[in-house]
Amino acid sequence: MSNFPRLQKALSRQGIHVSFRDGIYNIHNAHAAASILLPATLPLEQKAVTQLLEFASVADPQGQGAVCKACATPDFHPGSIAPVGAVVATSRDFVIPAAIGNDINCGIRIMRTGLNLAQAEAHKTSIIAKLKRAILENGRDVPVRSAGFKALFDDGPASFLEQLPELGLWRAADRDQLQRELAACVGLGSFQGDARYGPEALMQSREIVRPPSAAELGGGNHFLEFNVVDEVFERHAAYEAGLKKGDITVMIHTGSRDVGFYVGRRWMDLAKQEWPQGLKHPSHGLYGLSGHLAAEYMKAMGVAARYAWFNRMALGEIVRQQLADIAAPDASSVIVDVPHNVVLQEGEFNVHRKGSTPAHDGQWALIPGSMGDHSYLVKGLGHEDWLRSCSHGAGRQVRRQDIRRMKQPLVDTVWQCITLREERLIEEASSAYKPVGPVLQAQEQAGLIRASVRLKPWLTFKA
Structure with missing residues (x-):
């Protein structure tokens, strides 16, 4: 608080x-107001405050929709457009595509593996070699029927799973288990869809496609990480x-990749194009969609969100x-899969979450720490003041551009990061992020979540 x-x-x-x-900042200007949950020991950033109020002020110029409430969780920091950690509720007939951006349904899945630490340590070399090849060196075969993607976008994940071919990755897949695990995916059943809004390349006339972004982590803060309870x-x-x-x-953090970019960019551009001619554009350059177009955006966003689930x-x-050679496949199962960048219809609102996650009462959520720090499996408490949300992690405190100049790679004798790009060890260093402890504690004290299990990193894979 010194500054x-x-x-x-x-x-x-x-x-x-x-x-x-x-522990709460209340901010307002002539156009909007918002609340930020942030302990005094963590910095409040001017740019993030400005970005949050800009989003809180977005409204339809003809009065057909507006932001009803805006707040932020303790991983709050500036984003490229929207601040990370933001939660913005609008009326049900209004959406702000830029509040979600291109990384639609970026989220984290956590699974039991059926292994304990002693068993994993005994096979550590093999685990590293196999996962490095499969995930980082493109040693994977993920064939999908074109008709399967059409089914995913039109009908949903259950129909997609019925279309899986007996090829590649899916030869040994337990389809019944994959169907059962749909129930562990937060918000998945509420996403709409329409194949008209999906990339045509995924629904070509040839029967089998192998998208380059299938089973892909992507860069930045995305990861696949084994943890110890x-x-x-x-x-x-x-x-x-x-x-x-x-x-x-194992935690898997990734999103919709090129499908999200395809959808997000198009609809952000459309929102700007729909601004009435002759009316001065807002200085912040942020635009919403109302009525029919808002409903259509929810279908397009659902297409990308469903693809992120598939990923x-x-x-x-x-x-x-x-x-499979050290743990029976049926010993593993999904605990929860939580989204970070989506709009969900909840009650009377469209709740936009950018770098924040749903935390409804009794619902599992995940708060990962920085690379090398603890992560937490938590239960949501459904706090209405914070739109039944919690943070999606610790939150950056040093920009990637700035941390690169430090050129000090991570060194840790217990936890290990496997990557083909050494710059990831600098860009994603623990020092680039807030400590997860105060972020977690602030949310427990405010009644957003309750911590159930603490996880310590063991192996991290980053593309």
Whole structure:
């Protein structure tokens, strides 16, 4: 808080008023207001504040929709357009495509592996070699019927699974298990879809396609990470998740890749084009969609969101099959798959979450730490003031451009990162992120979540 008076003055010059009490910043200007949950020990960034208020002020110029509430979780920091950690609720007939951006349904899946630490350590060299080849060196075969993608986009994941060919990755897949695991995917059943909004390349006339982005992690902060359960806070919740101390889990963090870019870019451009001619454009350059176009955006976004599910599901299946000689495939199962960048219709609102995740009462959520830090499996408490949300991680505190200049790769004797790009060890260093402890504690104290299980990183794979 030492820089807070200076920040207050700087924001005041922009017409932004900010106050702080009990770990909550309340901000407002002449156009909008928002709340930010952030402990005093973590910095409040001026650019992020400005971005949040800009989004909170977006409205249909003809009065057909607007933002109803805006807030942010403790991983709050500036994004390229929308601030990360933002939660923005609009009326049901209004959406803001830029609030989600291109990385639609970026999210994290956590799975039990059926292994404990002793078993995993005994096969560590083999696990590294197999997963490195399959995930980082493109040693994977993920064939999909064109008709399967059409079924995914039109009808949903259950129909897609029925279309899987008896080829490549899917030869050994337990289709019944994959169907059962759909229930562990938060929000998946509510996503709409329409194949008209999917890339034509995935639905070509040839029967089998192998998209280059299938089972792909992508760059940035995406990862596949094996963790050890090193602390159980709630025995009953851990039992529900099928976890005990010493168990190995795997977290898969990725999104919709090129399909998300295809959908997101098109609809952000369309929102701008729909601005009434002759009316001055908003200075922040952010645009919403109302009525019919809002409904159509939800279908297009659902197409990308469903593809992100497919991406994480396929990566999980690769892990299962690469571990099959040391852990029976039926010993693994999905605990939860949570989205970060989506719009979900909840009650009377369209809730836009950018780098934040649903945390409804009794629902599992994940709060991963930085690379090398602890992660937490938590239960949501459904706090209405924070739109039943929680953070999706610790949050960056140093930009990638700045951390690259430091050129100090990570060194850790217990945890190990496997990557083909050494710059990832610099860009994603723990020092680039906020400590996860205060981020978690702030949300527990405010009643957003309750921590159930703490996870310690064991092996991290980054593309």
